[in-house]
Amino acid sequence: MADGLRKGLASYGDAGFSLFLRKAFIKAMGYSDDALNRPIVGITNTYSDYNPCHGNVPQIIEAVKRGVMLTGAMPMVFPTISIAESFSHPTSMYLRNLMAMDTEEMIRAQPMDAVVVIGGCDKTLPAQIMAAVSADLPTVVIPVGPMVVGHHKGEVLGACTDCRRLWGKYRAGEIDDDEIEAVNGRLAPSVGTCMVMGTASTMACITEALGLSLPMSATIPAPHAERFRSAESSGKVAAAMAKAKGPKPSEFLTPASFRNAQVVLQAIGGSTNGLIHLTAIAHRSPHKIDLETFDRLGREVPVLVDLKPSGEHYMEHFHHAGGVPKLMAQLGDLIDLDAKTITGQTLRDVVAAAEDVPGQDAIRPRDNPIKSEGAMAVLRGNLAPRGAVIKQSAASPKLLQHTGRAVVFDSVEEMTLRVDDPALDVNADDVLVLRNAGPKGAPGMPEAGYLPIPKKLARGGVKDMVRISDARMSGTAFGTIVLHITPESAVGGPLALVKNGDMIRLDVAKRSIDLLVDTAELEKRRAALAPAATPDWARRGYAHLFNETILQADEGCDFDFMREQGKG
Numbered sequence: 407m408a409d410g411l412r413k414g415l416a417s418y419g420d421a422g423f424s425l426f427l428r429k430a431f432i433k434a435m436g437y438s439d440d441a442l443n444r445p446i447v448g449i450t451n452t453y454s455d456y457n458p459c460h461g462n463v464p465q466i467i468e469a470v471k472r473g474v475m476l477t478g479a480m481p482m483v484f485p486t487i488s489i490a491e492s493f494s495h496p497t498s499m500y501l502r503n504l505m506a507m508d509t510e511e512m513i514r515a516q517p518m519d520a521v522v523v524i525g526g527c528d529k530t531l532p533a534q535i536m537a538a539v540s541a542d543l544p545t546v547v548i549p550v551g552p553m554v555v556g557h558h559k560g561e562v563l564g565a566c567t568d569c570r571r572l573w574g575k576y577r578a579g580e581i582d583d584d585e586i587e588a589v590n591g592r593l594a595p596s597v598g599t600c601m602v603m604g605t606a607s608t609m610a611c612i613t614e615a616l617g618l619s620l621p622m623s624a625t626i627p628a629p630h631a632e633r634f635r636s637a638e639s640s641g642k643v644a645a646a647m648a649k650a651k652g653p654k655p656s657e658f659l660t661p662a663s664f665r666n667a668q669v670v671l672q673a674i675g676g677s678t679n680g681l682i683h684l685t686a687i688a689h690r691s692p693h694k695i696d697l698e699t700f701d702r703l704g705r706e707v708p709v710l711v712d713l714k715p716s717g718e719h720y721m722e723h724f725h726h727a728g729g730v731p732k733l734m735a736q737l738g739d740l741i742d743l744d745a746k747t748i749t750g751q752t753l754r755d756v757v758a759a760a761e762d763v764p765g766q767d768a769i770r771p772r773d774n775p776i777k778s779e780g781a782m783a784v785l786r787g788n789l790a791p792r793g794a795v796i797k798q799s800a801a802s803p804k805l806l807q808h809t810g811r812a813v814v815f816d817s818v819e820e821m822t823l824r825v826d827d828p829a830l831d832v833n834a835d836d837v838l839v840l841r842n843a844g845p846k847g848a849p850g851m852p853e854a855g856y857l858p859i860p861k862k863l864a865r866g867g868v869k870d871m872v873r874i875s876d877a878r879m880s881g882t883a884f885g886t887i888v889l890h891i892t893p894e895s896a897v898g899g900p901l902a903l904v905k906n907g908d909m910i911r912l913d914v915a916k917r918s919i920d921l922l923v924d925t926a927e928l929e930k931r932r933a934a935l936a937p938a939a940t941p942d943w944a945r946r947g948y949a950h951l952f953n954e955t956i957l958q959a960d961e962g963c964d965f966d967f968m969r970e971q972g973k974g
Contacts, residue, residue, distance in 0.1 A: 409651070410480075411442050413517040428517075444480040445648035447641070448518035450509065450534065452525055454488035459527035459606065460550050461597025462628050469634040470522050470548070473641020479519075479648050481641070484512055491528045499878065500850025502529040502683075503956075503965050504948060509537035518543065519648035522640060526550030526598070526628075528605040528881075531613055532683035536964070538618075539690040542654045544647035546640045546748055547619040549610035551628035552721035553598030558589055564602040565593040566882040567714040570856070578864040598628025601721045602714040604881035605683075608676035612684060614730045615670040616663050617747030618655070621756045625725035643749055653748065656691070662742040664693050666753070668700055669740050672707040672780025673733060675716030675799045677881020678889050679853075681782065686962025689969045697793045697960060701784035701917065708775030709799050710736055712768050715884040716799040717776050719768045727768035731760035736771055785888060787920040788928075789874070789900050789910070792892040792960050794919055797879070802870040805886035806914040809922070810837040810872060814906050817842045818854045818877075826861040834863055837872045837910045841901045844876035844894025845956045845963050849943065855879035855889045872912055874919065876901055876959075888912065888919055890959040897938065897958075903931040 415424040453463040474481040486508045491498045523534035526549050538545040556563035576586045599606030610624035626633045671680050685695040713719050734741045735757045743754035781799040813836045815821035838857045845851045855877040873887045876894035893899035909922040944953035955965040967973035
């Protein structure tokens with residue numbers, strides 16, 4: 407099998423000429439024959455001036471290159487698109503599959519024997535892992551790492567849980583313009599991803615649990631020297647993999663690996679986004695994520711990591727307490743320790759080397775958890791026949807069983823216009839409903855599920871309400887919020903049938919979410935729905951591809967032709 411520079415030659419009808427031409431042009435960069443005859447490690451460059459989360463990527467790349475060369479292989483850096491959560495219109499999730507396609511095709515198109523993917527901001531790690539699983543080339547994943555904590559008036563701050571909390575105070579009139587401006591400059595004191603258990607940190611922990619990254623790589627703060635030493639070590643591992651031609655993701659990503667990832671997702675108080683991403687990754691392989699199994703794990707796996715928004719600490723505290731290896735040690739027999747990693751070690755080896763930090767309280771033992779059940783529960787009912795998700799670890803206990811009157815918003819735009827209207831008929835016991843915010847309806851399933859508390863209620867002291875939608879929610883957010891209602895309203899899901907004043911019952915203990923309207927009335931409403939049509943935004947280009955092929959949340963919101971077997 408061809409390797410190094412001979413791999414994947416451009417087609418000119420003459421393989422010898424193709425290699426001759428390739429070498430001639432690459433020598434224009436100043437490379438020697440010695441360099442060009444070595445195994446090649448591709449390194450993705452996801453740096454962008456629009457992506458502060460990835461601000462340390464240039465330093466990470468240099469460290470990876472150093473590790474690759476120290477091990478006798480040849481590093482080759484190549485760009486892919488860069489996705490930053492707060493800079494991506496209409497939502498970063500809309501672009502995740504584009505990044506996955508870009509990364510996969512560049513891995514396939516260019517000669518490399520192994521690849522290092524570098525990412526962090528919410529949708530980049532899942533996009534890159536989706537690509538790696540599909541391309542099935544030996545892969546090392548490097549998360550960029552969380553930023554360090556901020557401070558304000560003696561209080562520790564974390565983007566973006568505290569940004570939501572303090573913005574809520576600002577909306578309620580509890581802090582003024584000057585203070586919110588001061589907070590704005592202190593929430594993100596360094597490059598890196600959010601330092602709470604948002605989606606970026608969730609995916610970094612899942613990546614480590616899957617064995618795709620080096621131990622401790624999920625939690626090292628972005629600016630720390632340890633982050634770059636880990637990157638150098640990752641380069642060494644990638645070079646060794648390039649020489650050995652493995653292991654490939656298909657060789658060690660097993661049902662046990664995916665189960666371990668689900669256990670860790672529940673135990674860290676992870677983002678609900680993590681479930682969608684893990685589902686998409688699994689669907690690129692022969693393995694699948696079953697929602698019923700995930701929910702069953704949620705009843706068995708306690709939340710052990712005391713991190714915002716489910717707890718009190720931040721990612722650097724999790725790191726200094728021993729990180730994911732220590733967490734897996736505390737999880738004990740809930741983790742399959744025979745699962746393998748990119749280094750050839752098993753998780754048993756990783757756990758055996760976990761640091762014991764006296765006095766730390768960021769990682770709890772199983773007999774003293776933060777929450778007795780896992781972060782997430784899967785709900786079903788006549789509102790969500792194929793499932794919905796609630797992050798129960800970040801919800802108000804008193805609202806986990808609740809019946810209230812629906813206050814319906816037909817789109818994100820309408821919600822924005824109406825939610826703070828003093829004339830809005832709403833009270834604290836109502837259920838805020840947002841629809842047409844799913845994969846197709848929005849498009850891109852934005853993080854609009856964290857519906858704001860109407861200003862008139864917030865100023866009256868209301869901190870939480872039941873909110874339901876077919877949208878997503880940032881992992882940094884908190885509240886009693888039902889998400890990912892499937893099927894979404896834009897494809898005729900039951901959420902499309904809800905009317906203002908209907909009663910909705912939530913019962914997390916029973917895992918149910920129901921619209922208390924009789925079946926005959928619902929069928930009458932369904933018959934009155936307008937037929938589906940291609941929206942104006944989806945008439946051309948990537949938008950058209952997205953609209954025509956996007957799957958629902960329970961299938962990971964991938965494109966239907968990108969699953970393991972392609973389009974059925």
